[in-house]
Amino acid sequence: MSKSWTERLFGGFRKTSDRLSENLSAVVDEEEAVAEEEAAPDPEPEPEPEPEAAAVPEPAPEPTPEPEPAPEPEPVSAPAHIANPAPEPAGIVSKVTTSMRTATLDDATLDEVEDALIVSDLGPSAAARIRAKLAEKRFGLKITERELKEAVAEEIAAILRTVAKPLEITAFPRPQVILVIGVNGSGKTTTIAKLGHWLQEEDYGVMLAAGDTFRAAAIGQLKVWADRIGAPIVTGPEGGDPASIVFDAVKRATDTGIDALIVDTAGRLQNKTELMDELAKIRKVLGRLNPEAPHDVLLVLDATNGQNALSQIEIFKEVAGVTGLIMTKLDGTARGGVLVAAAEQYGLPIHAIGVGETLDDLRPFDPDLVAKVIAGVA
Ligand SMILES: Nc1nc2c(ncn2[C@@H]2O[C@H](COP(=O)(O)OP(=O)(O)O)[C@@H](O)[C@H]2O)c(=O)[nH]1
Ligand SMILES: [Mg+2]
Numbered sequence: 001m002s003k004s005w006t007e008r009l010f011g012g013f014r015k016t017s018d019r020l021s022e023n024l025s026a027v028v029d030e031e032e033a034v035a036e037e038e039a040a041p042d043p044e045p046e047p048e049p050e051p052e053a054a055a056v057p058e059p060a061p062e063p064t065p066e067p068e069p070a071p072e073p074e075p076v077s078a079p080a081h082i083a084n085p086a087p088e089p090a091g092i093v094s095k096v097t098t099s100m101r102t103a104t105l106d107d108a109t110l111d112e113v114e115d116a117l118i119v120s121d122l123g124p125s126a127a128a129r130i131r132a133k134l135a136e137k138r139f140g141l142k143i144t145e146r147e148l149k150e151a152v153a154e155e156i157a158a159i160l161r162t163v164a165k166p167l168e169i170t171a172f173p174r175p176q177v178i179l180v181i182g183v184n185g186s187g188k189t190t191t192i193a194k195l196g197h198w199l200q201e202e203d204y205g206v207m208l209a210a211g212d213t214f215r216a217a218a219i220g221q222l223k224v225w226a227d228r229i230g231a232p233i234v235t236g237p238e239g240g241d242p243a244s245i246v247f248d249a250v251k252r253a254t255d256t257g258i259d260a261l262i263v264d265t266a267g268r269l270q271n272k273t274e275l276m277d278e279l280a281k282i283r284k285v286l287g288r289l290n291p292e293a294p295h296d297v298l299l300v301l302d303a304t305n306g307q308n309a310l311s312q313i314e315i316f317k318e319v320a321g322v323t324g325l326i327m328t329k330l331d332g333t334a335r336g337g338v339l340v341a342a343a344e345q346y347g348l349p350i351h352a353i354g355v356g357e358t359l360d361d362l363r364p365f366d367p368d369l370v371a372k373v374i375a376g377v378a
Helices: 005-013 015-038 051-055 078-083 107-119 123-138 145-161 188-201 216-229 242-255 272-289 308-320 338-346 367-375
Strands: 102-104 142-144 176-181 206-211 260-265 296-302 324-328 350-354 362-364
Touching (some): 015 102, 015 107, 107 123, 123 145, 145 367, 176 188, 176 308, 188 206, 188 216, 188 296, 188 324, 188 350, 206 216, 206 242, 242 260, 242 272, 296 308, 324 338, 338 367
Antiparallel strands (some): 350 362
């Protein structure tokens, strides 16, 4: 048998976790380093792996908050590591023993967690929400690195669950028209092939339409994919009118009993009005054939774009009325955190994620699993 679903997901998806995971590790490591320095003579009996016992505020020698004149290490007072979050490659060196390390979830640590979330692309809003939840549930408690990551994963999952929504083929009458939009290079054409393949595996009849007539190569590329998955395709000439191709395609799909018609489009974001006009025209033509169409307007986003993905949502929402998202290239990035920012800020359904270049590399969006991968506890 080939590799399992999870294995394959993690196989290509691992990098996504690195960023947040390492940043969270650094939070615990840093705190530990501070604690070691301050409580050098008599460290508290920490190798007690009992979370419950460690949880109660014990009468351990509380480190005095006064700034001690440490010789060479950086100042250890609270504001210092907030103002100066990464003066050295903290954390990475001492990873071996991390499982026993703990941090106290006080305001300073929560600040660092929040910072770690923000620099990992989760966005200020999600970061603040996660921080608040952690504070609500665990303020003042000791927490190991693993527990911290699991707690963060749980809060990320809570955000992602609200947007996880599989793409369902429910249109009546058929076909369900799925318009796929996004900037050039985001992975539209590849995602169309993957999605077509996925729907075929669920026994739906699929047809593709080459609405990206801007470049001849785009039409050819979609044709190759259509042949590969054995789906009929409707094309027009290079530079042709996408709306008329879509019109033909819907008629043909209706006549041949197709369930899902997936339409490729040109991603010319440089010229917003032109793109808007083009999409408006497609909509108008579709509406004439079926007032419900397009049933889905899927925005394909490249996760390696990080924060840029967010501004693309903003623009395409305005231009095209996006109904759902697919995030691609999560296999090649440490920036999966942007999914959380997108969920928090826009609340648009996330239907699937792309984790590679082959037909099998589209995955259902599993919020719990993705949250664990992002937080580094998968
Ligand atoms: N690693 C990786 N590459 C992808 C993924 N999706 C698409 N690509 C690649 O991204 C490039 C652009 O994809 P394409 O579908 O042509 O983008 P389009 O311009 O939006 O139609 C191609 O080389 C694809 O193989 C993905 O999930 N992971
Ligand atoms: Mg394309």
